Amino acid sequence: MMTLANLHLNLIAPEIFLSGAACLVLLIELFIKPARACALAWPLSLIALLISGGLAFGQINNPPLIGLNGLVISDSAAALLRGMSCFLAAGVLFYAQRYSQARDIWRVEYLTLALFGVVGMMTMIGSAHLLTLYVGVELLALCLYGMIAMQRDAVQAAEAAMKYFILGALASGLLLYGMSLLYGLTGTLSLASISANSLTTLLPTSLPLMLAVVMVIAGLLFKLGAVPFHMWVPDVYEGSATGTTLYLSAVPKLAAFAILYRLLEQGLGGWIEIWQDILLLTGIFSIALGNVIAIAQTSLKRMLAYSTISHMGFLLLGFASATTSGYAASMMYALIYAITTLAVFGVMLALSRDGFESDQLDDLKGLNQRHPWLAFLMLLAIFSLAGIPPTAGFFAKLLILQAVVEAGFLAVVVAAVLFAVVGAFYYLRVIKLMYFDAPREDLLAASARGYRPSVLWVLTANAVLVVAITPWIGAIMDVVSSTL
Amino acid sequence: MTFLQFIFYLFAAILIVSSLLVVTVRNPVRSALFLVLAFFSAACLWLTLEAEFLAIALVLVYVGAVMVLFLFVIMMLDIDIAKMRAGFTNYLPLGLIVAVLMAGELGLVMFSKEFSAESLPRPAGQIAEYSNTKALGSLVYTDYVFAFELAAVILLVAIVAAIALTLRRRPVTRYQAPEQQVKVRKEDRVRLVTLPTRPEEDA
The missing domain is CATH 1.10.287 (Helix Hairpins)
Structure with a gap:
């Protein structure tokens, strides 16, 4: 008999709170003139995200519990990832405010979509059932399409949104197809019951099972933006307004890790033979392609898009090792990647002004002479993306490679390191442009500040965090692995 | 062949033919109408599987609402069919390869042990009520x-x-602002002018 008590509604307290807050934000415009509504909606959204993140973190020590009739799981990993997703989204909205306002996309609807997107991510993170997993994926995707298209007068943004929408629909189709085959094979949608089938009847050599797993993985790889489903990433990154690019590049990666973990480890963990090789191959190809093509880019945003593809490759490699340390390394990688990306795009957003995007590599020339402090923060973040010690990015890569070596894939590690070295070139080129090139005349003249003073403080904390956490990286890693 | 099987094959054939026609017919209005037919035959197939609610919902929602809207949109937009079909032959080989691959994979699934009639027997039907x-x-x-x-x-x-x-709020378009209208006071609209009365001597 179902009662309210055994439904465990408290497991989704962060989702409930954030959905309510999003509806409240949406209603603001009814009472306040649209032009001024965001002045209230913006702080309200930030506070809502912080409270909901706090609610999520509050569950971190709870024992794993499946609630809402088996639809939702709440464990330490979910609490950590949900909380971090909320805080990251708050950071994104904090950085993007001045920039988006100048581009006329800073509207109440935009904030509402951003908040509901986080609800979707939290649902994905806490899903114990294919149904919630899929609904979460779709909720996030719809919010992202809307946010990208919000810049209505930019042709590029419309094209990016359209591309993302159509390819995303195709990927959702693949994912659903795989899920329906899994349902046909196991007769259940619950991840725990699906994995129970691996012990008894369903062998990894079964052809329909292979097809189901491959389809599910294809759908997930698309959402992650890994090779060979990476085509949308550069165009969408470049076409979206920088604030939206930051949102879609930094925040959903935690949820992407979570659904990989839930689906592959908790659902399909018994059929590791099917997915391990796929992840190894796509991982190494993503690292190779991302790092090599990024060299040829002149747009900073496109370069970062290809860099994201290579980072997703590392995340997949950690996953492919299929050990607890591998999963923990992947989770750590996703967290550090998200924080570092937040800093890189934060600097980009601070540099851009009304009518000036600062999204080309050339725009960074001589940044040290114009904004020495911002240049230094960018340097820290870029070092971390490149994986140069002593930044957190280095340790993130190290942990992944360690896990892959332990799993016995030495050749993969060698290739990954080689391509990471290739990738270091284009990261270092950014630093060369900032510190050793002469700034463009027109940029030197324009010295108007495009950011709030408070942004600079948060940005500083954000970028310094990337370096400052390194002495405690072992302790953080222990915490992260204890959640899994 | 039982009557149920006959029904199944009949509607399945209609479904397949109409789906093919959706993508091959030249006139977009006709192709939308064939889509309606495809939805309808799918709904009939669901009825034979005792999924009455889904079948009715498909007809009501997709045929009744979505496709009617869609037809309106097609009729109102000026769609250049020749332009839309321009890349058709170029993409055809790739499309065919993908289609054949997908069909092959589906075949492997359909004829596998896991999806055979023995491992997935037809569930017992429900009572009439x-x-x-x-x-x-x-x-x-x-x-x-x-x-x-x-x-x-x-x-x-x-x-x-x-x-x-x-x-979009177009600045050129004139809107009514009811909240402003109800706030209007007499002083805003009516100006009382004291006109001098016409002097007697002019008359």
């Missing part, structure tokens, strides 16, 4: 209430996004 709708309703509002609420959130997001993307 059994209400599909009631069963679905009680599931949706109890076991799957969280997913159901999330689906509602998705709809809300879709509405918000659609309105935010299409609603």
